Each structure stands twice: as structure tokens, then as C-alpha cells.
Amino acid sequence: MKTLLHIAFLFSVSIAMGQTGLFNNGNLQVHNNANLGLHTNFINNASFEQTTGLVGFYGNNAIQVSGSFSPTLWDTEIMSLSNVFLQNPVLVQNNVNFIDGNFLTPVNNQAVYLNFMESGFFSGESNASKITGFAAVNDRDVFSFPVGDQQQLRPLTLNSQSTTPLAICAYFFENPSNPSSILENFDTEEKVNTIGTVSDREFWIIQSDVPAQVTISWNPRSALGTIPNATVESIIIVGWLKSANEWTIIGNSAFSGDITQGFITSETFVPSDYAAITFGTIPLPRDTFAVNNPTLGNYFLSPNGDGINDFWIIDGLEESPNNSVRIFNRYGQKVFEQLNYTNEFRGIANTGTMIPNQSAGLPEGVYFYLVTLDDLELEYSGFLFLDN
Structure with a gap:
């Protein structure tokens, strides 16, 4: 066929x-x-x-x-x-x-x-x-x-x-x-x-x-x-x-x-x-900072004018220019607050009504801090030891 x-x-x-x-x-x-x-x-x-x-x-x-x-x-x-x-x-x-x-x-x-x-x-x-x-x-x-x-x-x-x-x-x-x-x-x-x-x-x-x-x-x-x-x-x-x-x-x-x-x-x-x-x-900037800085640690501050630990320096903060820093005393009272912190804290309160003679500086002792890094969406807390 x-x-x-x-x-x-x-x-x-x-x-x-x-x-x-x-x-x-x-x-x-x-x-x-x-x-x-x-x-x-x-x-x-x-x-x-x-x-x-x-x-x-x-x-x-x-x-x-x-x-x-x-x-x-x-x-x-x-x-x-x-x-x-x-x-x-x-x-x-x-x-x-x-x-x-x-x-x-x-x-x-x-x-x-x-x-x-x-x-x-x-x-x-x-x-x-x-x-x-x-x-x-x-x-x-x-x-x-x-x-x-x-x-x-x-x-x-x-x-x-x-x-x-x-x-x-x-x-x-x-x-x-x-x-x-x-x-x-x-x-x-x-x-x-x-x-x-x-x-x-x-x-x-x-x-x-x-x-x-x-x-x-x-x-x-x-x-x-x-x-x-x-x-x-x-x-x-x-x-x-x-x-x-x-x-x-x-x-x-x-x-x-x-x-x-x-x-x-x-x-x-x-x-x-x-x-x-x-x-x-x-x-990456956030992840790198978080990996390298699981905590910011605790700090020692002695603002006595000798050039050593006179003010509070937070390493790496330049990676988050948009930030906020708050410091509280042992009673939970906020004694310092700063937006866009660039190492301004020298032991002097800038907020709160319970601190007498603020210009004379905060009393010695242990303080609690909160640092918020808005650019990196991170928040840290720790202790700051103040020694006059």
C-alpha cells in the first residue's frame, strides 16, 4: 500500500x-x-x-x-x-x-x-x-x-x-x-x-x-x-x-x-x-557589625581631665550615624539622652529632675545604658562604671 x-x-x-x-x-x-x-x-x-x-x-x-x-x-x-x-x-x-x-x-x-x-x-x-x-x-x-x-x-x-x-x-x-x-x-x-x-x-x-x-x-x-x-x-x-x-x-x-x-x-x-x-x-554592614559586636560590653569612665577615659567612646558607631544613647542610674532614672551620639558623654547629666547640681557631674557608681543603632536595626545594653 x-x-x-x-x-x-x-x-x-x-x-x-x-x-x-x-x-x-x-x-x-x-x-x-x-x-x-x-x-x-x-x-x-x-x-x-x-x-x-x-x-x-x-x-x-x-x-x-x-x-x-x-x-x-x-x-x-x-x-x-x-x-x-x-x-x-x-x-x-x-x-x-x-x-x-x-x-x-x-x-x-x-x-x-x-x-x-x-x-x-x-x-x-x-x-x-x-x-x-x-x-x-x-x-x-x-x-x-x-x-x-x-x-x-x-x-x-x-x-x-x-x-x-x-x-x-x-x-x-x-x-x-x-x-x-x-x-x-x-x-x-x-x-x-x-x-x-x-x-x-x-x-x-x-x-x-x-x-x-x-x-x-x-x-x-x-x-x-x-x-x-x-x-x-x-x-x-x-x-x-x-x-x-x-x-x-x-x-x-x-x-x-x-x-x-x-x-x-x-x-x-x-x-x-x-x-x-x-x-x-x-x-552586610549590619551583619558584619552584629557578628563582630555580639555585645558592646561594659565601659569605665573617669572624667578627671587626665586624657584617659575622660569621655565615653563607642567603637564602630560611625557605621550607624542615626542612633540614640540613653543612660540610667541604679534607680532607673534617665540621666542622659543623646540622638546621633558622637562621644559627647563626659559624666554630666543632661536630663532628669532628680539629679542635684547637674553641672557638677554625676556621682560615682554603676550606670545602665541602652544604645540603639537605627541604620543597622540593632540595640545594645550594658553597664558603665563612672569614677570621678
């Missing part, structure tokens, strides 16, 4: 509004591992579910995939220099071969994506050929999304605790505070106080209802080295928590590289709880 082969090639029709393309109204089929090469728009208005064969996108002109039905392809490939624009989802059961050009999706519509079904995979992804917009995966627990922007491939690997029915992902080389391609914005200044800086260079959107870890990477274009005091050890994954409308720490389980290039794996979280994720840093 003769092999039945249906091939459509360079088949184009016109409609009143000037749209050209290959229309499927129910009669289009690809049989017995045949190849269908599309050099024009594909308008799919009927069921199109291929279980064999390849439907590829080729040529130098932009191609749009649209219609009232989402096509299901077995294999597909792209060699289209002007890209392929998806106006509705395209489902792939087997292989996507990236050669040249990008699959583009509307980034303001997360329901349109190139969808890798349960056994779908891909090959050949590169800076020149990838998904610019949303990619999706069905019924998988581990998957690396071949997403990026027009210039670079910026993949995200999802490692779910169990099979996720649907996960979607996209990458944006844009400032989260003011992205140009989506309607939402994620102000990098709206963050919990345990975050130092949120990257203003790039972000990912990853959505899945199953707890998972993600792995993302940075490169010279990420410019993490321009963040003040940033080191590779200070980099963390942060996410815009939908319920709080602010950036919070997702956390890290592994990282490798240097400040110029590397990768990081998050702690387990539920991706759909977050509208976006990117890189942040822990506030």
Missing part, C-alpha cells in the same frame, strides 16, 4: 483584512512522520493534534501562530530569523529543536506559552534561539526552562517536591520597579529589613502550586558587583510576596561562582506565592 503523506508547503491564502497564512479548518493532518514546513502564519481554527512528524517554522519573515484552537505538535523546530509569535498556546509532545530565532509570547498574558507536555524536551537552546516570554511544563517534577530575552538565554531550573500539573516561567531583563513590558511593578525599595539591596537589572516569573527549589544564575550583565559591599556570600534569592506586596527572602541552599558569574539554588518555597524572583543581598 502506498504511504499516505500530507505535506503543506508555501501554502498561503488571504482574507479581507490582509492576513496571510495557512488556515486549518479541520482538514489539515500530518501522517507517517512527514514534515510540515511553515513559512507563513498558522491560523488554527480546528483540532490539530499530531502524534508523529515535525511541524517546523522557517524563513526570514515573522510568523504568527493564532486561531481558536491550540495546536498540539509532536516535534517542532524553529529556524526563523524574525521569530515566531504565539498568540495562543502551542503544545509539544516530544521535541523542540532550537536552531535560530525565538518563540515569543505576550508577556502580559501568562496563559499563552510554549508548553512542554509530560514527555516533552528540547535541544539546541542558545542566546540565538530560545523562548522569549512564557514557557510551560506539564506533569513534571524537574525541568529547566529555556527562557531569556532577545539577547541572552537565562534559564531557570525548577525542582519540585512532587509532580506539578502546570508550571510556567519567563525571564525579564528589566528593572522590577518599572518594567517596560508588563503592567505589574515590584518596587525594589519595598522590602523586609533583612534584605539589603534588590537587583534592579532582571527578574524571573515562575508559577507553580507545588513546593519547589529553583536554580538561577548571574553573569556580567547582571552587574551584581555594582551593589555596594556585595560579595558572592551575600547574594540571596528574594521574591515579591503577593500577600505582603514586598520583597522577602526566599533563601539559599547552594551557590557557586564569584561576584561576576555564578549560580544559586533556593530553599524550598511555593512559587505561586510570589509574583517575581530575583537576586538580593543581605545587609
